[in-house]
Amino acid sequence: MSAINREQVAHLAELAHIEMTEEELARVAGELDLIVSSVASVSQAAGPDVPATSHPLPLQNVFREDVVGETLTQEEALSNAPDSQDGKFRVPAILDGE
């Protein structure tokens, strides 16, 4: 695997919606490079015949009864909102230039 560079981290930070300073991008690139090279052996551990495990215990198709349980009131749901108006979450512009 090639070394992780600043541009890659900048792209990942954009995907993850985390603004990063130049200093952070450089630092995280170095750290990530160290971590990724330390865990690289993982990709050599198992042959193609080994199935993947995504969940430690096999549980399948878990559904609950289709009945209304406890729900939040509108007031409770909005109680931690950074901004709200008319019983709704209020957010800044979705698109550039309004």
Added chain:
Amino acid sequence: MSERIVELSAADLAAKLASGDVSSVDAVNAHFEQIDATEGQAVDSADPHKGTDGLNAFLHRNREEALQVAQDVDQARANGEQLHELAGVPIAVKDLIVTKGQPTTAASRMLEGWMSPYDGTVTKKLRAAKMPILGKTNLDEFAMGSSTEHSAYGPTRNPWDLNRIPGGSGGGSAAAVSAFQAPLALGTDTGGSIRQPAAVTGTVGVKPTYGSVSRYGVIAMASSLDQVGPCSRTVLDSALLHEVVAGHDPQDSTSLNDPVGSFAAAARQGAEDGGLKGLRVGVVKQLTGDGFQTGVQQRFNEAVELLQSAGAEVVEVETPNFEYALGAYYLIMSSEVSSNLAKYDGVRFGLRVVPEGNPTIERVMGASRAAGFGDEVKRRIILGTYALSAGYYDAYYGSAQQVRTLVQRDFNAAFEKVDVLISPTAPTTAFKIGGVDESADPMQMYLNDIATIPTNLAGIPAISLPGGLAPEDGLPVGIQFMAPAREDARVYRAGAGLERLLNEKWGGPVWSSRGDVATTVRDFAAGAALGGK
């Protein structure tokens, strides 16, 4: 000489509450006195992010409500009502578990001031048992860390040495129990966050079988690994608390629909004469030797000898794929972290930072997450985003899931030969606060979890209990037992059996040789005020 209330085990306190020797109000007050005497003062009264000059185990103290619950318990007892065995026994709750009426921060600036509009299932179970909740305990931000240094509200200090870490992520819960601030606490364990803090603070901690305790209302870190569990000073106490919080919950789709086991009965059985006779114990070869501190290895070897002398059959077992476990864990965990933490975007709750000008929501999200998350959280989100991104998914996330299968197979093969496995819980005793330079080598901190991670990958239960003090530094060493999935009772039987042997060997519990924590805190704060460390 009367025994101090705060030094009683939860089981002994429960007996005194039932007999009327102690009231629940007295118990709650005694624990708050201890909290007040050991938490220290804010380093900077204007900035809560700098922590305190004491233990700093609590992020929130719930005095009023705890006393109200205690009063209700005392009244109900006076009326002759039938109560839960642990009714009136106070408990601390890791601040990753949501509690209505108290703040929940996950030790992050992102959730500063956030008040959960609902209770987690385990919180509801504590309330149903009428256990007064003393408050919310400190942790590494969003449970990411092995030292509690990543809390946005200052580090928690280890009651054995205030310059040292109490482990993590659940360092607050472990320190609180160790320092007699609470007889019981709840923690969460994704890669060792209950067990490693227990090891370095001389306490007991259990990671139950994955899915046996509800995760509803527990702030998610890595959903296929996270599990809630008990912290205490005795094995029996963890068993009693485990029984309170376990059970099927339709609100958690990963919850097992099994009857709750008799963990306390198993612990009592293990501590009886001959309780360990015939128990087949496997020493995990891959979790000994190189990388383990000399004193840790020494206390571990002595524990194994004690088990043998008590009639346990000890063999060595091989788990060759454990060498890949740490790497696989960091890929799986960070991948799930990057997904689970996407919801902190400043829209519906949590911190919102609006940059200058007329920013779009995307820029608001980027600025909010930049300001709300600490370095370790960002590092893991970026790593997870990388591991899940196109072109790397198969090599990293896919391979890590295959390793998970290999680790499970190693455990399955081992458990065909033995009933329980044993290892040291952590490779070293508590290290100094600031002693690991994570920017120089982030993997060094991650190595603390080398012995605890395999059980999370496999979903199996494990306990850590004190194995004595390392001779070279006088700090606690943890011993870990692991058992097959759904066989949590075995770790209680083995743990209580070894606990009894060790108490006989050392002439009492590990903390009986420690100085008074309140005095230590007072001296430490005075030293800090004089400009020393």
